[in-house]
Amino acid sequence: MNFLAHAYLSYHQPSITIGNMIADFVKGKHWQDYDAGIQKGIRLHRLIDAFTDTHPATLEAKRIFQPGCGKYSAVFIDIAYDHFLANDATRFPDDSLATFAQEVYTSLQQHHQILPPGFQEIFRYMKEQNWLYGYRLNDGMYKTFSGIVRRSRYLDVSADVPFAAFEENYDALSASYQTFFPDLVTFVQNVPGDLTSL
Template sequence: MIADFVKGKQLLQYPPDVQQGVRLHRAIDAYTDHHPATARAKNCLKPAVGAYSAVYTDIIYDHFLANDPEHFTAQSLETFAGGIYETLAAHHDQLPPVFQQVFSYMRQHNWLLHYRERNGIASSFNGITRRAKYQQVPATVPFKAFEDHYDTLKDCYAQFFPDLLRYVKSYLEAPGGAEPSF
């Protein structure tokens, strides 16, 4: 959860299990960015959002994961989200300051649960367009691309996610791999 907010040598300020979690997150990001299904998904979005297609693809994958019956039911996703929020709250003082602010909003609006709903995705897209420095399109533009290419994007997720699970398993089984605590 905090990997995008931990820069450079700041990583060394965290316990080894958190460092491993940040490294795992970064490895997942790199793997995701280079997967052929992700390239296909980004191509669906590039006409609408250009270089920001990777950011939107990550959120779209979260939507499909939240709706993937092999991994979550509505109830199990709610329980999972609650557990994540509790864990983060228990370590609040250790979180990067910018993430502390993001976390407050994330928890208040239950982002993890709302990824399941299309209006939750629309809300996430609104947040991206508000914060994006170099993107000057309203959130309705990427959301329309999401809606127009929904089946293709869902297919990209279905091709990608089993490969990601295998990748993460092998990453964690590698020497020095340890499951992160948050």
């Protein structure tokens, strides 16, 4: 999953949120450098990713992006899921997404000194450009796709390619989200309190 889903699935617990957001930037045994709450967030992030990558709806949805994006199709699925989550009125009624995004940014800012350097750089843009809210908008999605393409060493296409796949298969991707995300929520809610070892 992408940033919004990881933040949402932290259920307003600041330490879990921090760990869940920075996990991809914590390499090797550096997870041990953090307190117990953040370690739980890192572990939860990895469990969420494993569940997402093996879910039948995700495996089916990846086919939408594979012709143009190959192994990067999983990245674009994650971003698409964040779009549908951002627009899910059962998860973010009214304008609660805007409030939630600011809550996450505040938690991250308060822990800025312990964030991995790579995430600190990402966070600067995330906050300035309000990525978490931007997933709701098609313009925000295009910008996110563009950022992925720009940073991807082995993806030799323009952002128009995955974005066209996203627009042309919007209903199918929405259906995948509707099938997948409730299963992910149930999975997270049933993860043991101590999670599993890294």
